Amino acid sequence: xxxxxxxxxxxxxxxxxxxxxxxxxxxxxxxxxxxxxxxxxxxxxxxxxxxxxxxxxxxxxxxxxxxxxxxxxxxxxxxxxxxxxxxxxxxxxxxxxxxxxxxxxxxxxxxxxxxxxxxxxxxxxxxxxxxxxxxxxxxxxxxxxxxxxxxxxxxxxxxxxxxxxxxxxxx
Numbered sequence: 620x621x622x623x624x625x626x627x628x629x630x631x632x633x634x635x636x637x638x639x640x641x642x643x644x645x646x647x648x649x650x651x652x653x654x655x656x657x658x659x660x661x662x663x664x665x666x667x668x669x670x671x672x673x674x675x676x677x678x679x680x681x682x683x684x685x686x687x688x689x690x691x692x693x694x695x696x697x698x699x700x701x702x703x704x705x706x707x708x709x710x711x712x713x714x715x716x717x718x719x720x721x722x723x724x725x726x727x728x729x730x731x732x733x734x735x736x737x738x739x740x741x742x743x744x745x746x747x748x749x750x751x752x753x754x755x756x757x758x759x760x761x762x763x764x765x766x767x768x769x770x771x772x773x774x775x776x777x778x779x780x781x782x783x784x785x786x787x788x789x790x
Contacts, residue, residue, distance in 0.1 A: 622699055623728045623742065626653055626712075629721040630753050634746035640739040642729060646680055646694035646702060652739040653712060653722065657748050663715035667694065667724070669702075670709050674723060705729075718752035 620642040628634035636656040640649060646667055654661040669677035680702075682694050703710065708726035713719060 620700070621730050621732050621736065621738065622703060622726055623730065624649070624703070625723075625725045625727045626656065627723040627725075628657065628746075628748065629723065630746075630749060632746055632749070634748055635743065636741055636745075637727065637743035638739055639736060639742055640699065641732070642698075642700040642703075644699050644739070646697045646699065647682070648739070649699060649724075650682060650694055650712070650714075653724075654714065655739075656741050656744075657720075659714060659720070663717075665694075665712065665714045667697075667702075668711040668713070669707075670711050672709065674709065674711065676711055715752070720752045 621639050622642045624638050624640060626636045626638065634657075636653075638652050638656055640652055650665055650667075651661060653659075654665075665682045667680045669680070671677070680692060680694055680697055703726040705726070710724040712722040712724050714722070
């Protein structure tokens with residue numbers, strides 16, 4: 620089977636690539652196809668993230684396993700047919716954690732494989748990749764709802780605290 624996958628770069632201007640890739644390929648193969656389709660050199664760290672239909676970020680699948688556990692979670696260990704299905708056909712992809720190139724990855728169709736199609740291949744190319752990744756603004760969740768206030772020690776009279784005798788107070 621061939622997967623047709625739409626890749627949308629998260630920028631103001633539309634930058635889209637549709638690619639065809641074998642459904643037996645790994646996420647690492649998809650990573651390589653993405654870097655080639657968008658003109659990146661492929662030398663930066665990257666990760667896929669499982670997501671729901673609303674693009675909420677879930678579990679990370681990194682390019683290389685960085686954990687010291689035996690879990691061995693990396694792109695090479697995940698096959699596309701097991702990750703992208705008609706029920707769960709979306710992923711997020713981040714390339715270069717310093718620049719944060721962010722992509723929406725979506726399975727748009729699966730078709731029978733034909734011998735004349737070389738895989739992976741670019742089927743559609745719209746837009747030009749900007750020279751720099753767009754700035755990302757990360758906003759943390761609002762923790763001022765009052766529910767978690769009991770979890771923190773607070774100093775009500777901070778100005779009255781004697782920092783000169785701190786060591787004595789701790790002993």
